[in-house]
Amino acid sequence: MATNIYTVIMAGGIGSRFWPSSRTARPKQFIDILGTGQSLMQMTWDRARHFSAPEQILVLTNQLYEGLVADHLPEILKKNILTEPSRNNTAPCIAYAAFKLYKKDPDAIMVILPSDHLILKESEYEEKIRTAISFVKDKEALLTLGIQPTRPDTGYGYIQFEKKADNDKVLPVQSFKEKPDLRTAQSYLDSGSYLWNAGIFIWKAGDVINGFKKFQPELYALFASGMDLYNTDQEAAFIQQHYKEAPKISIDYALMEKANNVYTVPADIGWSDLGTWASLWDIKEKDEQNNVLISQDRIILTGTDGCIISKEPEKLAVIDGLSDYIVIDQKDVLLIYPKSKEQQIKNVIARLEQDSEANRYL
């Protein structure tokens, strides 16, 4: 590959969806949620390495997780771990990376990846990214990978594309749609002209900076004011001082929904944002009773089906008569919850947040 392809891994999330496996101190991207021996962060790094050498991979994360990133990614350059002093959503994060890369290499192409998603079809993924890179190389385009939807999911945003010719691999985007209700989601699925918005972006650093200049002048001005300082020993102090002044806004809202040079590459890459325990159950291999066992050993099940079960490796679990439950046994927390009610786990988390004594379980 060309040497001007930079991967920007966004790893600032503190999502509590996989509680109690994920915790504030060790969020989802840092856990081996699949039981494969690799964290989602490590899997994302390995995917990045197909296009970028270690010196061309930036990880943006919360200051809290700087040490975890270094632990999980032995290959990473310390100077390439960029810490956000505040949580300002995705647009400032991407603007910061874009300015920094643009200063280093005005031809820099950015591949932006969330750190905590799953991609099962690696070679299809690679092919689509190559297609996207080729497209943006010579064109001022903002490109987002569009995931071929497989069900009327109400948990994702949708991308409406303009179909041109049957063999077009890159399509202009007509509009972005927020999370729909089920009926609308079904109509999107039926129409065949919608894709899931996965938060995977490909563009030149200069082009996204132009986009910010046009549609987010305040954000643009803030990060442009640091141009002399990026990639110097004054960068960290500048970010520490000014990052929190940036508007808290998502890249979708800040730019994608406004620009008219937005394109998508439809991709069937076995993607999941792993947003829920049920989504993990969906994609994992199951036993004959449709149970997903995160660690296989020392589990004795009878009359138990459709469950997802995770425990410490050395612990014995004996379970009878559970259907469609989440059973997560951590050293300090035991969760037994119906899969169908998992959205309510956040109420439990909210309750624990209220209770200073219980904060340590989060």
Place this chain on the structure above:
Amino acid sequence: MATNIYTVIMAGGIGSRFWPSSRTARPKQFIDILGTGQSLMQMTWDRARHFSAPEQILVLTNQLYEGLVADHLPEILKKNILTEPSRNNTAPCIAYAAFKLYKKDPDAIMVILPSDHLILKESEYEEKIRTAISFVKDKEALLTLGIQPTRPDTGYGYIQFEKKADNDKVLPVQSFKEKPDLRTAQSYLDSGSYLWNAGIFIWKAGDVINGFKKFQPELYALFASGMDLYNTDQEAAFIQQHYKEAPKISIDYALMEKANNVYTVPADIGWSDLGTWASLWDIKEKDEQNNVLISQDRIILTGTDGCIISKEPEKLAVIDGLSDYIVIDQKDVLLIYPKSKEQQIKNVIARLEQDSEANRYL
């Protein structure tokens, strides 16, 4: 009380009914099954102390548990912990204690208590034991406490008594009945002349020795042969060598069912043999949803009723949508089992016994 009242606590059981709370290395009598801060052993000791000074209390236990007995009972005299080199059921155990006490004090009255039962009504219990002691003091009688049945339980043996006068506190026993089927148990309950056999016996040491002499001559001869050695420094060696030669037989079968000088004191003392998780659920205080929580703190329940839940004190348990389950979370074992199927837990234990790697969970 008189100073010739000796309590013999039988603590040799290795019952696996409360697995995984009870283990081979720490059976039921040594666990705080009620969550009160006291083991059943300690509660039994406290009851014994109402009638006997520490030097008058013997504990018979398996060699494995000598250290545990000493740990749980700081008041006990080391020489009063009698270890059985083999498990020979209750008759040899009682014969050994009877000979040893008879040699020390020919007027010794023995109160024999299982170490792992529950008695909730302490003052009624005390009163019944006093009645029994008064009765056997001047009469060659084998007396067993009879528990007033409250349901047609098929898990207990029954005592059929001969009713004489309404205000008789001690009644002759007509026969012993083995665990009945439900229909028979119901007929026993309806008749009003049956009691549960609780394994609590009161008699003079000399009288039970006479009983053995008459009905179990082999057992009698074996323990009589050690008469010169009891309460000397040669006792332990004698027991170590010969105890295992004793017939393996229960006191009920060896003596109670055969003798014609058997009496009972009907007692309503809030007794349970705590033989099953369900029996523990029966007797424990419940929350508004009929859940029994062994440790109250750090349990968040929704839509959960009729359960019995036990966990490490510092662990948080979040449980939704379980009805009538046993949830036992130990450091190395998690059990989630329907209360109605608890008899099948023994199949799990049998399976673990077959597997040398899994033995450590027993």
